[in-house]
Amino acid sequence: MKNVPLLLGTIFGTLLMIVVVAVLFSRSTPASKSGEVVVDQSQLLQGATKVKGPEAAPITVVEFSDFQCPACKASQPLVDQIIKTYPDKVKVVYRHFPLDSIHPNARLAAQAAEVALAQGKFWEFHDKLFTTQTDWEKISNKDELKAKFADYAAEFKLDKQAFMEKIEAPEAAQAVKVDSDYGSSLSIQATPTFFVNGKMTAAPQLLETVKSLADQTQSK
Numbered sequence: 001m002k003n004v005p006l007l008l009g010t011i012f013g014t015l016l017m018i019v020v021v022a023v024l025f026s027r028s029t030p031a032s033k034s035g036e037v038v039v040d041q042s043q044l045l046q047g048a049t050k051v052k053g054p055e056a057a058p059i060t061v062v063e064f065s066d067f068q069c070p071a072c073k074a075s076q077p078l079v080d081q082i083i084k085t086y087p088d089k090v091k092v093v094y095r096h097f098p099l100d101s102i103h104p105n106a107r108l109a110a111q112a113a114e115v116a117l118a119q120g121k122f123w124e125f126h127d128k129l130f131t132t133q134t135d136w137e138k139i140s141n142k143d144e145l146k147a148k149f150a151d152y153a154a155e156f157k158l159d160k161q162a163f164m165e166k167i168e169a170p171e172a173a174q175a176v177k178v179d180s181d182y183g184s185s186l187s188i189q190a191t192p193t194f195f196v197n198g199k200m201t202a203a204p205q206l207l208e209t210v211k212s213l214a215d216q217t218q219s220k
Contacts, residue, residue: 037200039186044195045093047178050122053083053091058217059197059210062093064183066191067110067129068103068137075192075203076130082210089214094126096179097191105137105145110179111172112149115163118171121156128152 044062061082065072082090096113098106109129116125129136132152139145150164166172183193194201196209 039195039198039200041198044198047182048093048095049175050094050117050126051091052094052123054088055091057089057091059086059090059213060093061090061206061210062095062195064095064097064179064188064191064193066096066098066103066106067113067126068106068133069099069191070133071203072192073130073133075206076127078203078206082207086210086214089217090210094122095183096176097183097188097193098176098180099191103137105139107176108142108145108167109136109149110176112146112153112163112167114172114175115166115169116153116156116158117175118166119158121153121158124156125152128155 041060045060048062061079063075063079079092083092096110098110100107113122113125113129116122129152136145136148139148146164146167149167150160153163154160192203194203194206196206197213199209201209
């Protein structure tokens with residue numbers, strides 16, 4: 001009985017998080033008139049470089065995301081909860097989809113994340129960009145923005161000057177473009193856009209969908 005308040009608090013917190021994500025997602029994602037969208041899983045994973053979780057996981061969550069997007073930031077606790085709850089069953093793949101027209105700093109942030117990836121610190125940098133989103137999203141000077149990202153890199157023991165120089169390198173820009181172009185080929189228009197085992201899944205249904213698949217794999 002002593003754990004009842006803690007249990008109720010956890011349930012309430014999860015429900016509140018889902019409601020927040022639902023509101024933000026509904027503002028950023030147009031309603032689909034074509035019904036269920038399913039994409040070949042092998043195509044979704046082709047060229048993917050930002051992966052967390054076991055390679056042979058039965059459930060794969062692919063996220064097309066924008067580091068400057070508030071809804072993407074709001075959805076991260078859900079993604080983290082899924083990874084924590086199903087560490088042996090879920091693999092998460094991150095793909096860039098910067099919405100340049102409304103998030104002018106998103107592409108440079110994505111390129112900075114690619115530089116971090118090359119040095120084995122993508123997920124740490126990924127988390128840092130989302131938690132500090134309000135600190136860098138309104139910076140209008142490119143050099144100042146690059147310096148801010150380099151400061152973050154230094155927190156992970158990466159060379160600050162070298163990092164700043166590589167942010168606009170062709171390799172980083174091309175890596176972001178590959179993800180973004182692929183997202184456009186799928187007619188993605190908003191972020192975050194999730195696919196669970198190839199099926200497009202709205203953020204508010206993400207946890208429920210993964211749980212259902214995890215239960216199915218356990219019953220086999």
